[in-house]
Amino acid sequence: MSSAELSQIAVNALLLSGLLALVAVGFSLVWGIMNIVNLSHGAFIVMGAYLTYWMHELLHVDPFLSIPVSMAVLFALGYAVQRTVINQIMRAPLLATFLLTFGLEILIVNLLNFFFKADTRSVTTSYSGTGFTLGAVRIPYVRLFALLVSLTLVLLLGAFLNRSRLGRAIRATGMDIDAARLTGVQVGAIYALTFAIGSAFAGAAGSLLAMVIPFDPNLGGGYTERAFVICVLGGLGNVVNVLIGATIYAVVDVFVASRLPQLSQAVTFALLVVLLIVRPQGIAGRSLS
Amino acid sequence: MRRTLFSLTALLFGAFPVLAADTITFGAAISITGKTAKEGEYTRDGYQFAIDKINEMGGIKVGGKVYKVALKYYDDETKPERSAQLFEKLINEDKVNLLLGPYGSSPTGTAAPIAERYRMPMVEANGAAEGVFNKGYKFSFMILSPAKLYLRGIIDLIRAKDPALKNVAILGENESFSKEVAAGAAEYAKEKGMQVVYDELYPTGAQDVSALLTAIKGKNADVILGSGHLQDSLLIVKTAKDLNVAPKAMGFSVGPSSPEFRENLKKNADYIFGATQWTDALRYKGTDPWSTPQAFATAFRATHPQYKVIPYQVAESAVAVITYKSAIEAAGTLDPGKVRDALAAIDLTTFYGRVKFDARGVNVFKPMAVEQLQPDGNKYTVWPEDVAEKPALFPMPAWDKR
Numbered sequence: 001m002s003s004a005e006l007s008q009i010a011v012n013a014l015l016l017s018g019l020l021a022l023v024a025v026g027f028s029l030v031w032g033i034m035n036i037v038n039l040s041h042g043a044f045i046v047m048g049a050y051l052t053y054w055m056h057e058l059l060h061v062d063p064f065l066s067i068p069v070s071m072a073v074l075f076a077l078g079y080a081v082q083r084t085v086i087n088q089i090m091r092a093p094l095l096a097t098f099l100l101t102f103g104l105e106i107l108i109v110n111l112l113n114f115f116f117k118a119d120t121r122s123v124t125t126s127y128s129g130t131g132f133t134l135g136a137v138r139i140p141y142v143r144l145f146a147l148l149v150s151l152t153l154v155l156l157l158g159a160f161l162n163r164s165r166l167g168r169a170i171r172a173t174g175m176d177i178d179a180a181r182l183t184g185v186q187v188g189a190i191y192a193l194t195f196a197i198g199s200a201f202a203g204a205a206g207s208l209l210a211m212v213i214p215f216d217p218n219l220g221g222g223y224t225e226r227a228f229v230i231c232v233l234g235g236l237g238n239v240v241n242v243l244i245g246a247t248i249y250a251v252v253d254v255f256v257a258s259r260l261p262q263l264s265q266a267v268t269f270a271l272l273v274v275l276l277i278v279r280p281q282g283i284a285g286r287s288l289s
Numbered sequence: 290m291r292r293t294l295f296s297l298t299a300l301l302f303g304a305f306p307v308l309a310a311d312t313i314t315f316g317a318a319i320s321i322t323g324k325t326a327k328e329g330e331y332t333r334d335g336y337q338f339a340i341d342k343i344n345e346m347g348g349i350k351v352g353g354k355v356y357k358v359a360l361k362y363y364d365d366e367t368k369p370e371r372s373a374q375l376f377e378k379l380i381n382e383d384k385v386n387l388l389l390g391p392y393g394s395s396p397t398g399t400a401a402p403i404a405e406r407y408r409m410p411m412v413e414a415n416g417a418a419e420g421v422f423n424k425g426y427k428f429s430f431m432i433l434s435p436a437k438l439y440l441r442g443i444i445d446l447i448r449a450k451d452p453a454l455k456n457v458a459i460l461g462e463n464e465s466f467s468k469e470v471a472a473g474a475a476e477y478a479k480e481k482g483m484q485v486v487y488d489e490l491y492p493t494g495a496q497d498v499s500a501l502l503t504a505i506k507g508k509n510a511d512v513i514l515g516s517g518h519l520q521d522s523l524l525i526v527k528t529a530k531d532l533n534v535a536p537k538a539m540g541f542s543v544g545p546s547s548p549e550f551r552e553n554l555k556k557n558a559d560y561i562f563g564a565t566q567w568t569d570a571l572r573y574k575g576t577d578p579w580s581t582p583q584a585f586a587t588a589f590r591a592t593h594p595q596y597k598v599i600p601y602q603v604a605e606s607a608v609a610v611i612t613y614k615s616a617i618e619a620a621g622t623l624d625p626g627k628v629r630d631a632l633a634a635i636d637l638t639t640f641y642g643r644v645k646f647d648a649r650g651v652n653v654f655k656p657m658a659v660e661q662l663q664p665d666g667n668k669y670t671v672w673p674e675d676v677a678e679k680p681a682l683f684p685m686p687a688w689d690k691r
Contacts, residue, residue, distance in 0.1 A: 264495070
């Protein structure tokens with residue numbers, strides 16, 4: 001591997017890792033705080049992608065500017081979904097949460113198929129595919145901005161959870177629900193808020209993905225899987241863990257794909273299995289249970 | 290009394306074959322519902338359109354007698370196991386004379402052994418995977434150019450444009466049909482003295498191909514060929530532009546022929562080549578009832594105004610019926626074995642291109658056509674050169690020089 005190729009691949013991995021961190025952070029939050037492995041996370045991502053697509057297509061809104069809108073819409077939707085649906089299974093056995101969120105995923109995907117058909121879409125702007133060259137390395141603007149936006153959002157979420165009163169209430173609920181309740185935390189409201197934030201971040205991830213990859217209603221499942229692997233790799237409990245998990249995933253995926261593309265997915269999942277055996281708490285995090 | 294009943298029964302049962310004897314019935318199970326319902330509909334419409342045309346022209350002459358033609362079909366619900374049952378039913382209960390294929394490679398794979406068992410020919414027009422034809426079956430025939438030919442047209446085209454071009458990179462999806470396409474392209478490029486500098490498969494559903502294109506960039510590929518789904522082709526073009534990978538030509542087995550290709554990529558779709566079985570812009574001149582793709586398209590649109598563009602599935606399905614007509618006339622009998630032999634020996638020129646089968650029953654003699662998306666926003670059929678609509682634009686300019 002030439003040094004030019006090596007540095008390009010490293011940059012590719014870096015650009016991908018930011019995006020994947022944003023894909024996984026909402027999933028990780030919901031899992032860590034509410035103990036729900038949200039199998040409909042990918043479907044929320046796809047909804048974010050469609051919001052950005054339609055805003056760009058119909059109203060000519062720049063896709064980056066549509067991110068706050070898709071976050072707001074998905075926040076509201078997530079809040080409503082938690083209150084009406086997810087709330088039924090809080091503290092229910094794991095299987096019940098799987099069934100419900102999986103059902104939710106199927107429902108959303110089918111609705112998207114019904115309204116928007118299975119056509120493939122992408123958001124193509126005048127600056128899509130443009131970039132600059134740094135030495136031998138090519139850096140596309142869209143991917144670079146996507147990385148910056150992702151990192152900013154993920155770090156903001158981290159700051160919110162660690163510094164703000166509400167964020168601390170969320171974390172307290174995740175740590176010990178009874179103790180949180182005793183100190184006056186409204187657990188019900190916190191759950192709804194947590195799920196809403198998770199959905200909002202899924203929406204942001206969808207908005208960015210719409211610029212980077214062609215999508216259709218069925219895209220989400222693959223991203224739920226990726227979010228899951230990233231959470232296992234990094235461990236739950238902290239946004240830094242998500243960043244670590246996403247970086248490992250991206251590095252492995254991109255480097256394996258540069259030589260043995262056939263095996264890129266197989267190797268990342270093999271890594272997941274190995275890690276679950278030797279270090280089930282994730283590389284940096286606390287236990288998953 | 291018994292005698293009366295007997296003669297009545299004889300009359301009843303005897304009467305139908307007499308009526309039916311004036312009609313040649315083609316049987317098929319087609320996906321009218323399910324995942325490939327749309328394509329199944331194209332297939333049926335193509336069969337029926339050719340059958341109506343033959344009847345309108347009088348019918349098929351067998352020996353001294355003229356027969357009308359009819360289609361008997363069932364819905365296989367896009368379930369390959371269902372199509373096998375239905376083909377048995379068509380042979381045993383409906384007593385159809387000859388078989389037409391279902392839609393898709395999988396049901397073709399389950400129907401072919403049935404045709405073989407009952408020694409009844411099946412001409413199929415909608416399954417391009419070759420696997421089933423490598424099993425030594427004698428009664429199945431494929432009208433299509435098979436998978437391994439898909440990217441040959443593009444290779445021939447760029448070699449005609451610049452014989453000095455050497456380096457080819459091939460990316461294929463790790464899935465049976467796409468793998469056949471990629472392997473066929475690599476083999477052909479090598480045969481033509483080109484250097485295959487990159488030949489890799491990526492997993493189905495890949496979401497990031499930056500590593501593959503980075504590797505290709507390092508190999509100085511003149512040509513990038515892709516075989517996968519529409520989304521893969523879109524992602525490869527997007528990523529190539531992202532990473533400023535600018536070969537002299539880019540082509541795909543699947544994607545460019547779909548209108549979604551342009552809608553997704555906008556101007557970035559320019560100069561890209563796509564393989565296709567057939568377009569109505571080709572300039573073939575055949576001995577069939579329509580003779581040219583344009584005449585076929587006009588006639589079809591007149592009876593089916595709901596079609597804006599004529600899908601190639603309609604054309605290839607119609608040609609399957611036309612091929613039978615020639616074979617039956619050549620055989621001079623409806624005996625399935627004799628019709629099979631006539632099919633094996635057939636060599637037709639049609640509006641769809643040449644129809645001739647190799648020893649396995651595959652039409653390797655029809656080249657794949659190539660379409661190109663050009664900067665005026667339209668898509669043109671640019672290969673084979675002698676029947677093309679417009680010359681191909683070559684080479685593809687660098688991304689920043691457009």
